[in-house]
Amino acid sequence: MLEFKNVTKVYDGGKTAVKKLNLKINKGEFVCFIGPSGCGKTTTMKMVNRLIDISDGTILVDGKDIKQQDPVQLRRSIGYVIQQIGLMPHMTIKENIVLVGTLLKWPEEKKNERAKELIKLVGLPTEYLDKYPHELSGGQQQRIGVLRALAVNPPLILMDEPFGALDPITRDALQDEFKKLQKELHKTIIFVTHDMDEALKLADRVVIMRDGEVVQADTPEEILRNPANEFVEEFLGKERLIQGRPDVTTVGQIMEGTPITVQENESLKNAISIMRDKHVDSLLVLDQQEKLVGFIDIEIINLNYKKATLVNEVMEKEFLYVEKDSLLRDTVHKILRRGVKYVPVVDEEKKLVGIVTRATLANLVYDTIWGDGFDVEEHVDLEIAK
């Protein structure tokens, strides 16, 4: 798909930004470039769509030398998300999304349709298409920046620190969203970041760079297990190397099997009695197909008891959940970072299969330290997973 052969970039001032880079990236692969500031990540990326000229060596896209191609056509065929979003302030969101379509002279209907299709992909309402960029939050703008790169369905997408300027929570949410998107779209993606967590979370392969050279290029697991040298170790940090073990454990392996649930068409009265019987303060709500649709807790019931009678009228539909084959490392992160008490676990069809609570995690830690048989669950006042 994409191949770097002895690629070198020397800037006019004599500064060598990239030295003899050799790398082969397969179709559908998600590759993260990571390294300290100024190590040549942006330069490498910009050489691919010829925003910067190569000094020496060749880059092949789909086996074709990019130097033989018209730069304008080349850029239209490669998606690019720049480091600072860069939406056109005088164009509507719709015009921004389908910008490349406009350049390729797509008919108006096709553009409208594509814009609607794309904006749904990131969960924004279609009314946003007529807004202007300044009316959107930073996270929303960044989503539009990503959509612009996807608009004409290019097989290769370059992303330069797309989530760099966002607060940790928005970034976390966008990463999840994007990872899911990637699973559906099967693009080849080059993703620049200097956030190691981001790289380990998203990438199939992480390319660690220093001073214009590749230090190590490997899967996240392999890098954590066998860092190539001290630089990589230092870059990873001690914590991650210790955490390195649970990195391959999936949520499915450690989750608890029987969360307490309620059907969405049950009455609030019944919900309360379930809570009382099971000594929990929150219930997961399922629909007829056993799919997870929300949750309800004492506080919500308290606020709405007079107004509503059924669970699905008042349940909270916005909630955090994980898939059972996602990595434990990311889940731990979520629980800690978002300060939630538990995370429901679902399968591919969003059917509820289990739950991970803080107590589960505590058990895990006790297990690894003292071996099996230490039950902390009773001492923790969070008993939804009993």
Place this chain on the structure above:
Amino acid sequence: METWNQFITYVGQNGDYIWFQFYRHFLMAAYGVLFAAVISIPLGILIARYGKLSSWVLAFGSIIQTIPALGALAVIMIAFGLGTNTVIITLMLYSILPITQNTYVGMKEVDKTVVEAGYASGMTRFQLLRMVELPLAISVIMAGLRTALVVGIGIAAVGAFVGAGG
């Protein structure tokens, strides 16, 4: 009160003439600015793109600006004789700087990241100019035209000395 009455009487008697002169002034200024714009806007765009020229061009423009209008009119009159043309040419010279300058500033102020995004999306230079840079710079360029017009009307009044009417 005396003067005021005289003024009223004068306007009353010569209303048509005043209107006609006003119109003439305005038209001369407008032509001057228009011709200047044809030269200055492309010039501004050019120097904004090729940075090295910019300081020279802008410095030269400011020098023209400092020549007293009356003196400039006199010199240009030697070349073009008496009449409207001389005034329009002088006007043009004085309009070139504000328009070029504003075009230059307007183009320079366009957010670099937006321009980069345009390039990366596969815009040609011309598309970039038409779809991104000009729309974003237009308000600053218009401000330049307005300044030029105001200055121009002032100079047109001085033009009376070289027989351009008014």
